[in-house]
Amino acid sequence: MKNSKKQPLNAKEEVEEIEYLKQLDRCHLEQAHIPALITAVKADLVSTGVLFDIEYWKKVLNKDENREFYYEWDKLSILQLPGYMECRIIIYKFPKPVMMPDVKYAAIIIDNISDAIYYYTLELSIDNTWILHGRDQINEFNYGEAKSGELKDFVLWLKKNIKRNREQYNI
Numbered sequence: 001m002k003n004s005k006k007q008p009l010n011a012k013e014e015v016e017e018i019e020y021l022k023q024l025d026r027c028h029l030e031q032a033h034i035p036a037l038i039t040a041v042k043a044d045l046v047s048t049g050v051l052f053d054i055e056y057w058k059k060v061l062n063k064d065e066n067r068e069f070y071y072e073w074d075k076l077s078i079l080q081l082p083g084y085m086e087c088r089i090i091i092y093k094f095p096k097p098v099m100m101p102d103v104k105y106a107a108i109i110i111d112n113i114s115d116a117i118y119y120y121t122l123e124l125s126i127d128n129t130w131i132l133h134g135r136d137q138i139n140e141f142n143y144g145e146a147k148s149g150e151l152k153d154f155v156l157w158l159k160k161n162i163k164r165n166r167e168q169y170n171i
Contacts, residue, residue: 022070023099025061029071030094030103030121033061035135038108038117051090051108052078081155085162086112093151097124104130105154109162120161122146122154132157 009017037057040046050056054073061069075095080088088110097104101123109118120134125145132143132154143161147153 018070025070026095026102029057029061029069030106031101033057034092034106034108035119038119042117048110052080054078084159085166087162088112089155089158091151091155100124100126101131104149105151107154107158109158111162111165113166116165118165120158122149124149134161 034051037046037050041048041051054076058069058073061071072095077093079091079093081091083089088108090108090110092103092106092108094103094106103121103123105122107120109116109120111117116136118134118136120132123131123133125131130146130149132146134141134143143157146157
């Protein structure tokens with residue numbers, strides 16, 4: 001925690017502490033919690049349904065943090081795109097990014113042919129540019145600057161990346 005002092009916080013410090021925790025919690029959900037869910041799905045510890053279950057997320061995160069997990073749950077939406085090249089595509093739209101490396105959109109690609117699960121994010125970067133990141137069960141990738149911060153461009157990039165992965169692995 002940011003406050004390592006033993007004395008009580010004044011009102012300003014308390015507001016700053018909450019804002020700090022909100023930012024940490026936001027990054028935790030986007031950068032750690034969802035990848036951990038993917039790992040649990042891949043290990044058959046939970047069903048793919050947890051990837052859509054925000055109430056489950058709230059329960060787990062509040063329990064893990066042993067406090068209220070600060071997140072703008074009402075500004076998080078999840079949608080599933082129509083299947084593409086034997087892949088299931090789940091899109092997360094997060095609250096408006098405030099600072100680097102907040103995520104605007106994320107996607108989980110479940111490849112039914114190769115049995116792989118990938119996680120991609122569109123993150124806010126320097127000078128309001130957008131960076132594409134990805135990870136699989138082992139590696140993390142930086143794909144560089146995105147064309148835009150628009151959902152349609154992110155989805156087009158995802159589809160191109162699915163094709164690229166298939167070509168790379170001769171699937």
